[in-house]
Amino acid sequence: MRDETKAPTRRQLLGAGLGTWAAVGTGSWVLRPSWANAQTGPIKIGIATDITGAIAYAGNSCWQTAQMVAEEINAAGGIAGRPIQLHLEDTASNETTAVANVRRLIQRERVDLVIGGITSSMRQAIKDPIVTRGRTLYIYPQLYEGQECTPFLFNTGPTPAQQCDEFIPWLVKQGAKRFCLPSANYVWPRLLNRYARKVIEANGGEVVFEEYYPIDQIEYSSTVARIMNDRVDCVFNTVIPPGVGPFFKQLHTAGFLGRGGRLACVYYDENMLNVNRPEEMEGLATCLDYFQALDDSFSKELLAKYNARWPGSQYRFVAGSAATGVWRAMKLYEQAVIATKGDTARQTVAAAFDKASIPNGPGGGAEMVPGKYHAKMNMYIAVAKAGNYQLQQRYEMVDPKEC
Numbered sequence: 001m002r003d004e005t006k007a008p009t010r011r012q013l014l015g016a017g018l019g020t021w022a023a024v025g026t027g028s029w030v031l032r033p034s035w036a037n038a039q040t041g042p043i044k045i046g047i048a049t050d051i052t053g054a055i056a057y058a059g060n061s062c063w064q065t066a067q068m069v070a071e072e073i074n075a076a077g078g079i080a081g082r083p084i085q086l087h088l089e090d091t092a093s094n095e096t097t098a099v100a101n102v103r104r105l106i107q108r109e110r111v112d113l114v115i116g117g118i119t120s121s122m123r124q125a126i127k128d129p130i131v132t133r134g135r136t137l138y139i140y141p142q143l144y145e146g147q148e149c150t151p152f153l154f155n156t157g158p159t160p161a162q163q164c165d166e167f168i169p170w171l172v173k174q175g176a177k178r179f180c181l182p183s184a185n186y187v188w189p190r191l192l193n194r195y196a197r198k199v200i201e202a203n204g205g206e207v208v209f210e211e212y213y214p215i216d217q218i219e220y221s222s223t224v225a226r227i228m229n230d231r232v233d234c235v236f237n238t239v240i241p242p243g244v245g246p247f248f249k250q251l252h253t254a255g256f257l258g259r260g261g262r263l264a265c266v267y268y269d270e271n272m273l274n275v276n277r278p279e280e281m282e283g284l285a286t287c288l289d290y291f292q293a294l295d296d297s298f299s300k301e302l303l304a305k306y307n308a309r310w311p312g313s314q315y316r317f318v319a320g321s322a323a324t325g326v327w328r329a330m331k332l333y334e335q336a337v338i339a340t341k342g343d344t345a346r347q348t349v350a351a352a353f354d355k356a357s358i359p360n361g362p363g364g365g366a367e368m369v370p371g372k373y374h375a376k377m378n379m380y381i382a383v384a385k386a387g388n389y390q391l392q393q394r395y396e397m398v399d400p401k402e403c
Contacts (some may be wrong), residue, residue: 030109031067031086033074042085043078043337043344045070045330046105048116048126053093054241057271057314058118058321062141063088065323066115068309069330079334080342087111091118095125102126106134112344115139115329118322120188127153137346137353139333141325143267143288145191148373149403152350155374156332156366157325158289160195161401162379163266167287168199170381170393174285176234176262178208182223182247185212189238192266196236208232213239218246224254227261237265245275252280269320270389278387285383285392288319290363293382293389298360302327317362324362328375332356332368367397374400 047066050059070084078084087109091098105111106129114130117123123140130138131152140148143157179200183189189212197207208230211223227235239247248263263284270292292303306317317323336352337344357367364378376397382389
């Protein structure tokens with residue numbers, strides 16, 4: 001349940017005066033624009049994300065992004081003359097809690113669309129109440145393991161092909177030959193590693209070992225010893241918080257980076273750079289759809305708007321937290337509803353969403369691949385240097401290769 005002591009302040013909720021907030025039950029909030037009683041009625045979008053719990057840092061970034069986009073769309077007159085009305089439910093990093101809360105979005109609020117879910121286990125838990133039982137459109141915004149080809153479920157984050165097909169050959173060219181795959185024990189690492197292993201071996205690399213640990217494990221001495229003894233030169237990591245901080249610290253203490261070892265982690269964004277001291281992740285390489293270091297004018301302006309809307313927020317606009325996928329989801333949905341002239345019936349808007357595209361966005365434009373439920377987008381390789389990312393490579397409109 002939502003911790004009401006951490007509820008948004010009135011200043012945060014009212015923002016630029018584009019809407020009115022109300023609590024509508026434990027864990028529920030609704031943003032109702034002042035003109036939400038327009039004759040055509042509001043478009044109801046449900047945001048189901050982790051406001052509390054272990055990965056609340058990601059969920060709150062997504063929620064703040066959704067508010068910013070909704071406010072901008074409403075200030076411009078809505079979509080086809082209809083205002084957006086946001087409904088928030090806290091999935092609380094707990095699948096059981098999430099299913100009950102998401103049902104409220106479907107059964108009580110009767111939303112037109114649900115955006116949310118951070119982990120793949122969360123997506124798997126809530127997609128049936130949304131898509132099958134609830135007969136509602138669902139957009140999953142996070143980078144993930146692929147293979148989600150469910151009708152009426154669209155994906156706006158990167159897939160393994162988009163993150164690995166260029167990144168792993170780049171790592172090999174940088175000198176990585178002997179890889180290990182230390183991993184949290186759930187669906188995303190297992191399926192991502194299956195894909196990564198094929199790309200590693202196809203490019204002349206070797207997977208020395210692949211191991212899985214409980215998500216809350218924080219002691220890795222035996223794994224670190226194996227990495228050092230087996231002469232691993234690239235740790236392709238999918239250990240997640242809370243374990244990843246101790247893991248990287250223990251690797252650094254053992255001298256892995258000092259001997260020239262390379263860290264690689266495809267979900268590490270600017271938020272995650274704060275988990276360890278800069279020297280404990282120096283040279284960490286990652287591949288994402290957006291970095292704050294990008295110098296294209298649209299991305300810079302978008303980041304400035306976010307920071308102005310949420311000054312001093314600890315929840316930053318970053319790719320690994322799915323904030324970029326939420327932005328992309330809402331703007332692609334806007335284009336789809338414009339194409340339907342305001343019709344939000346699931347079948348109708350899904351057909352339009354399947355062909356939707358946007359010319360600009362965080363990291364560049366995006367376009368859905370018709371019939372494939374996934375989007376093409378730009379991808380970037382970056383390396384951590386002294387606590388910040390430095391861009392290395394850009395790849396244009398990379399195909400997700402899904403479905």
